[in-house]
Amino acid sequence: MTExxxxxxxxxxxxxxxxxxxxxxxxxxxxxxxxxxxxxKQGKKERKSDCGEWQWSVCVANEGDCGLGTREGxxxxxxxxxxxxxxxxxxxxxxxxxxxxxCKYDFEAWGECDSITGMKTxxxxxxxxxxxxSCLNTVNITKPxxxxxxxxxxxxxxxxxxxxxxxxxxx
Numbered sequence: 561m562t563e564x565x566x567x568x569x570x571x572x573x574x575x576x577x578x579x580x581x582x583x584x585x586x587x588x589x590x591x592x593x594x595x596x597x598x599x600x601k602q603g604k605k606e607r608k609s610d611c612g613e614w615q616w617s618v619c620v621a622n623e624g625d626c627g628l629g630t631r632e633g634x635x636x637x638x639x640x641x642x643x644x645x646x647x648x649x650x651x652x653x654x655x656x657x658x659x660x661x662x663c664k665y666d667f668e669a670w671g672e673c674d675s676i677t678g679m680k681t682x683x684x685x686x687x688x689x690x691x692x693x694s695c696l697n698t699v700n701i702t703k704p705x706x707x708x709x710x711x712x713x714x715x716x717x718x719x720x721x722x723x724x725x726x727x728x729x730x731x
Contacts, residue, residue, distance in 0.1 A: 611637035619649035619662060619690065626653035649690070662693035673705035680705050 614633040621629040631649045651662065665684030673680045679702045689695045 611635055611640040614645075616647070618693070619651050621651050626651045651690075662690040663695035664688040665699055667701070670703075678705055679703065 612635045614635050617632045619629045619631045621627050628648065628650050630646050633645050633647060635643055637643070652664070664687045666687045667682050667684040670680050670682045681700055681702045684699045684701065686695050686697050
């Protein structure tokens, strides 16, 4: 009986070895196939390199001067399948439009009023730009100086007439 058990055990071990070899062969075939696919894909990429980089126009809002809109992209190349495409974009409504609706700036505090020009200025540093936007790194903005506010003296304030209504306490 022990002889029979040994035969079964050796058969079992041989089956496991064959199974391992089959699994190893399958893994080798899979890796080889994947490498072959990569070289084919690289060949396709090389053919696409004849196409130039996409050049994008500024975002144009669908309505008004901010909100959802579109931009157009173009590229050059003799073998390019697509040379023009349109892309959706968005111009934030709270950004200063005079510097382009695609550029966001952090502004410092307003400077002193220039008594000669009657204007005050401040500088903004580029904080963020939307995709492919060409923005200046720093911008200056001016505005007229506000007239100084003078406080009305207590004696000059108009007095309210009439008595204050007295409140009655309720029990």
